[in-house]
Amino acid sequence: MSDPRAFLSFDADNNQHEKTLFAGQCHSSSPTPFTVQDWSSKEPLPQAQWEELIKQKINTTNMLIVLVGRSMGSATGVHKEIAMAASQNVPIFGVYVNGAGPHSTLPPGLQRNRTMTWNWNDIGAAVKQMMTEGKNG
Template sequence: MADPRAFLSFDFDRNEVQKRLFAGQARADSPTPFTVQDWSSKTSLPQNQWEALITKKMACTNMCIVLVGRHMATATGVVKEIAMAKGLMVPVFGVYVDGADATSTLPFGLQRSRTTAWNWKTIAASVRQMMGEGKNA
C-alpha cells in the first residue's frame, strides 16, 4: 500500500494534547502505515471560510481518523468534519483518547463498530481497511 494520508479530527478545545501525541507517535515508531498531517485550521476563521478550507484539505486525504475524547457531545466541528469526509467518500474511523472508551458518547456519524482503542496494531488494521473503502476502493 502506498503511504496513505490521514486527516485527524479532534475536539480542538479539549483534545489538542492527545492529537499532538497521536501524530507524534504515528510519525516516530508506530507500525501504522500512514502519514499524519496536521491540517487543522491554525487561526480562527469565519464559518464559511473554515468549511471551505477543511473540505479542500479533507479531499486530499485517504481517511479521516476521529480522536474520540470524553466530551465529544460538545465537539460540533468534529461532527461537521465527519459529514464532510462522508460527502467526499473519505472513509472514517475513530480512536478512543483521553480516557474515552466504548461507553463514551460518539460524535454523530461515527459508528461504534468503527472505533478502536489507541493500540497501533488495531489502528494499522483499520488503516488497511480504510484503504479498500470509499474513494480508495
C-alpha cells in the same frame, strides 16, 4: 508508494495533547505507517471559509481518523468534519483517547464498530482496511 494520508479530527478544546501524541507516533508505532499533517486553521476564519478549507483538505486524504475524547458531544467542528468526509466518500474510523471508551458518547456519523482503543496493531489494521475502501486509495 507514499504513505496513506489521514486527516485527524479532534476536540481542539479538550484533546490537543492527544492529537499531538497520536500524530507524532503514527508513522513509527503503527505496523501500517501513515502520514498525518497539521491541517488545522492557523487563524480564526468565518464559518463558511473554514468549512470550505476543511472540506478541501479532507478531500485530499485517504481517511478521517476521529480522536474520541470524553467531551465529544460538544465538539461541533468534529461533527462537521465527519459529515464532510462522509459526503466525499472518505472512510472514517475513531480512536478513544483521554479516558474515553466503549460507553463514551460518539459524534454523529461515527460508528461504534469502527471505533477502537489506542492500540497501534488495531489502528494499523484499520488503516489497511480504509485504504481498500477509500476513494483515494
